[in-house]
Amino acid sequence: MQNVIQFPYVASPTQPVAHYIRLGESGYQKLANLHAAGRLPATRVVVDASRLKHQKELVASLKAKGAEVVLDTKVAELSGVERFEGYARHAPWAELGGGKPLTPNHFDPVAAHDIFGMIARFAGEHGVDAVLAPTHFVGDPTYTGWFKVDQASCRALRGALDREGGAHIAIDYPLIAPHTSLNDDALRSEFLAGLGDLPYDNLWVRASGFGNDAGPLTTKRFLVAMAGLHNLGKPIIADYLGGLVGQASLAFGVVSGISHGVGEKERFDAHSWHKPAAKNDNGSFGRATRIFVAGIDRSVTINELELMANAKGGRRLVTCCDRACCAHGLKDTINDPRQHAAYQNFKMIAELAAVPDQNREQHFLNGRTSEVARQAWQVKNLRFDIDDAAARKIDVAQFTKRLVDHSKQMGKMLQSLEDLHESRGRGAPRARPIAMRHANQGKGKAGSQ
Ligand SMILES: [Zn+2]
Structure with a gap:
């Protein structure tokens, strides 16, 4: 690979x-x-x-x-x-x-x-x-x-x-x-x-x-x-x-x-496990469906996703452009958020796994991390239609603030990881590789397992 x-x-x-x-x-x-x-x-x-x-x-x-x-x-x-x-x-x-x-x-x-x-x-x-x-x-x-x-x-x-x-x-x-x-x-x-x-x-x-x-x-x-x-x-x-x-x-x-x-x-998070359960807090019942926006590494509600897609220049930033994942773009993503999330996850991990160990840090910083920081920066500059937002019951000021904060965080994340990369130097020790434990053991090949 x-x-x-x-x-x-x-x-x-x-x-x-x-x-x-x-x-x-x-x-x-x-x-x-x-x-x-x-x-x-x-x-x-x-x-x-x-x-x-x-x-x-x-x-x-x-x-x-x-x-x-x-x-x-x-x-x-x-x-x-x-x-x-x-x-x-x-x-x-x-x-x-x-x-x-x-x-x-x-x-x-x-x-x-x-x-x-x-x-x-x-x-x-x-x-x-x-x-x-x-x-x-x-x-x-x-x-x-x-x-x-x-x-x-x-x-x-x-x-x-x-x-x-x-x-x-x-x-x-x-x-x-x-x-x-x-x-x-x-x-x-x-x-x-x-x-x-x-x-x-x-x-x-x-x-x-x-x-x-x-x-x-x-x-x-x-x-x-x-x-x-x-x-x-x-x-x-x-x-x-x-x-x-x-x-x-x-x-x-x-x-x-x-x-x-x-x-x-x-x-x-287990910080409240020792306290009595809040009523009706059993599983995901009642929670709005969330959709993974791969480009910015965040999940949003369907309404938020559509609001972003409707903004000038927004569609290309938040739509899944991967035909193998969502053949019909946004419509497919909204129809089946799990399929989209699963596909994106497998793809990103497999791509990383194909890179030789010692190159992975640099590859990840130059690739995925930089890309997320750049796209988060672009997304926070989107100007939303006030009427569209009102119809979707989204507070534009609040939502924009979330996107601005996220952009700042992703910029700092890139910086922070680059610092760590520099301080560790090339050839830093890596965790022990893991073995596969099943009947087909030994038949696996390098890559995401
Ligand atoms: Zn997709």
Whole structure:
């Protein structure tokens, strides 16, 4: 694939990039349709234990095409006061809580209910390739002992898998932590010490308060923090991370892969998990459909998208011009925002994965990052039709301010990443490449996997 992007020096290797797609809780029929239409070329997926029952066919079909399937037990959500009654409640082990969140006692390796056996049998029955260890949000202010509990759980799950005929099933370890704690040298050392000799393949980092909308400084700190985890010697997956920030993490080689949903789960926040759930805040019900504008790396509502497209010079900036993605432009994008989001995501990651490792930073800065900064600058200069905006119930002043702020942020992002690139220098160490874990292992080729 090295002939796709021409570089005068193609001496460095091109390591694969792991691109996990979280199938998520809702809209799986849409994903099944996308897959059936050949528009969901995922080679690695994460399925929630709470939804697997409804996604069996899709998962079987993905597996048949050689995809790696990773199970999320959802126990982090099941232990959160705000979350345990949401979609996660459909996970088989939710019942152990008896209508309440799961507590540290439920993760006692010698307890009679044997949650690890339940998880191991479920994983075996559904033929998954790996299980995310049943870990928790270590920033939970109501219980500070989760990290210790989770380390024991990881070992207990290994034992249970081996006992229940799942010796071939791998474990990955999700470290779910406030993003600020990852930046803290002392706390990071604690994480490194605790994660040192647990039985797992890949470290997944779910940084709370962080995601595709992170600012330039926060992003830079995250990249540095991820590089600070390389001493573990494990491949690293940035979980719940999409957009330009996710691509930057890959381009800089600080992570081996990223994981996000299709147009969702591109950021993560657990800061209110210990509080009672707000009424009617279950899933995406009632939220306006959002559409990914690839050129500026932001999602907007249909009304906002149309307002921008109607402005002078706006259409070419916000319309998907990729015929293979949206054959009829704006109309197709609005008709099927998920298909568009999925296609754009796969395309951008595959393009990055085709670039030799040592050239990825420069390629990403000169290409995607510069382009987003330039287009965000152009979009903020659009002049909107007041009547059109009023009819769409959009406050022009507010909307323009958002676009101006975004443009500033993208300009600073480019600067911030360029600074980091210069300070790291060429040949900075990169995260360990990740292996594929499924029946077709070894048949894969370089590229986005
Ligand atoms: Zn499109």
